[in-house]
Amino acid sequence: MAAHRTTLVAVTALAPVSWGTTYAVTTELLPTDRPLFTGLMRALPAGLLLLALARVLPRGAWWWKASALGALNVGACFPLLFLSAYRLPGGLAAVVGSVGPLFVVALSALLLGQRPTTRTVLTGAAAALGVSLVVLKAAGALDPLGVLAAVAATASMSTGTVLTKRWCRPEGVGPLALTAWQLTAGGLLIAPLALLVEGAPPALDAPAAGGYLYLALANTALAYWLWFRGIGRLTATQVTFLGPLSPLTAAVVGWAALGETLTSLQLVGMTLAFGATVAGQLTARPTPTRTATPTPAPIPVPTPAPARGRPAAPSARRPRPSDAHAGHRRL
Numbered sequence: 001m002a003a004h005r006t007t008l009v010a011v012t013a014l015a016p017v018s019w020g021t022t023y024a025v026t027t028e029l030l031p032t033d034r035p036l037f038t039g040l041m042r043a044l045p046a047g048l049l050l051l052a053l054a055r056v057l058p059r060g061a062w063w064w065k066a067s068a069l070g071a072l073n074v075g076a077c078f079p080l081l082f083l084s085a086y087r088l089p090g091g092l093a094a095v096v097g098s099v100g101p102l103f104v105v106a107l108s109a110l111l112l113g114q115r116p117t118t119r120t121v122l123t124g125a126a127a128a129l130g131v132s133l134v135v136l137k138a139a140g141a142l143d144p145l146g147v148l149a150a151v152a153a154t155a156s157m158s159t160g161t162v163l164t165k166r167w168c169r170p171e172g173v174g175p176l177a178l179t180a181w182q183l184t185a186g187g188l189l190i191a192p193l194a195l196l197v198e199g200a201p202p203a204l205d206a207p208a209a210g211g212y213l214y215l216a217l218a219n220t221a222l223a224y225w226l227w228f229r230g231i232g233r234l235t236a237t238q239v240t241f242l243g244p245l246s247p248l249t250a251a252v253v254g255w256a257a258l259g260e261t262l263t264s265l266q267l268v269g270m271t272l273a274f275g276a277t278v279a280g281q282l283t284a285r286p287t288p289t290r291t292a293t294p295t296p297a298p299i300p301v302p303t304p305a306p307a308r309g310r311p312a313a314p315s316a317r318r319p320r321p322s323d324a325h326a327g328h329r330r331l
Contacts, residue, residue, distance in 0.1 A: 009281055012230030013242045015223040020249025022219060023085060024258060029211030031202045035086060036194035039078030041212045044187025046221035047074075050180035058181055062170055066181035069167075072160030073224075074186025079193070080153035087146030096150035098131035098247060098273075099124070101280065103158035104240040111162050112236065120237060120280075127244045127276035133269025134251050158240065164228060165236040175229040183224060241280025244273045 030038055058066045084096070101124040108114040160182075169178050204212070230239050248270055254260035262270075 008230065008233055009238070009242070012226055012234065012239060013245055015227040015230070016242050016244075016246040017249045018219050018223040020246040021253055022215065023250045024253050025211045025214060025219070026082070026085065028258070029207045031204075031208060033086060034198055034202060035082030036079050036190055036198050037201055038082050038212075038215075039074075040187055040190045040194045042215045042220050043074045043078055043183050043190060045216040046224070047180055047183030047185070047187050049216075050176055050221055050225065051184055054174070054177035054180050056173055056177040056180075059170070062181075065167055066178075067185045069160055069164055070182040070185025071189055072156045072163065073182050075189035076156045076186075077153050077160070078186065079190060080149045080156065084146050084150035084153060087143040087149070096147070097154050098128045098244050100154050100158050100243050101127055101237065101240045103155055104161055104236055107158060107162040108165075108236050111166050114235070114237070123241065123276050123279045127241065127273050127280070130269045130271070130273025130276060131244050131247050134266045134273065135247050161231060161240055162236050164231050169232065175232055176225055179221075179225045179228045182228075183220065238281055241277055244277050248273055 026038065081097075102121065105116045105120055105124060109116050164178075169175070227239070230242075251260075251262065251266065251270065255262050
């Protein structure tokens with residue numbers, strides 16, 4: 001059981017590790033000052049690909065639930081995240097994002113009824129401090145819009161994570177379909193905004209096309225599937241404590257691929273943040289995968305033969321096959 005849990009955590013951790021490469025790809029390969037277009041190219045192709053693989057559409061209340069989760073985890077988060085990265089110096093966006101575990105702890109208490117512990121709060125604070133030592137450097141005046149965008153992106157993703165845990169999944173729907181719904185809904189939300197605000201798409205050279213392809217497939221489709229799969233099997237707090245691996249990966253990629261240096265203070269911060277990530281997995285027990293199970297149909301009960309002259313009582317309705325699949329529809 002412990003080995004299975006360790007494997008699950010390690011596989012889920014691949015998502016924030018992949019997200020840690022986003023900054024290098026964005027700055028080295030992609031067009032500048034295109035946060036909405038970049039968010040669109042990251043979300044919509046990935047969502048449509050996963051939707052074609054899952055071949056499941058939402059039904060009933062899951063149309064608006066999937067749209068809400070897509071807006072929080074993708075439609076709002078992606079553009080705000082890229083906007084903050086464009087406008088904030090010295091990795092401050094990553095520092096703001098590292099307080100995500102504290103947001104999730106508070107929202108879990110409010111929406112999931114999970115009481116925060118002193119250990120969890122201190123672990124979240126240690127993670128934020130460690131990340132700040134790694135990425136925060138001296139810079140000029142802070143851009144208020146960039147700070148607001150970073151805070152809003154963190155709050156949006158944190159809320160989406162907790163609501164994903166609260167609403168679970170419809171009966172018979174796996175994490176692949178749930179991921180597809182959210183990425184598609186978020187991408188469709190970004191598309192008209194990108195056209196109105198940024199105009200026509202820019203011309204793409206080969207490096208930019210390769211960068212967008214990487215962001216859509218590995219950095220989004222695969223990574224978000226692993227992320228939502230982990231949310232279904234671990235606690236929301238455990239999953240979000242893997243988030244600091246993203247800026248740590250960004251620092252390592254900058255050192256290894258972009259020629260950036262790592263100071264002794266940054267190494268201390270990396271150790272502190274990684275230790276907080278490991279400690280975050282020990283703060284709560286994992287929860288099994290749950291889905292929103294529909295109310296079962298009544299089982300037919302044989303009725304005694306009616307007395308002469310009296311009509312027979314109607315029998316209970318037999319369950320229809322569609323009753324067991326109220327949360328989704330096959331394509």
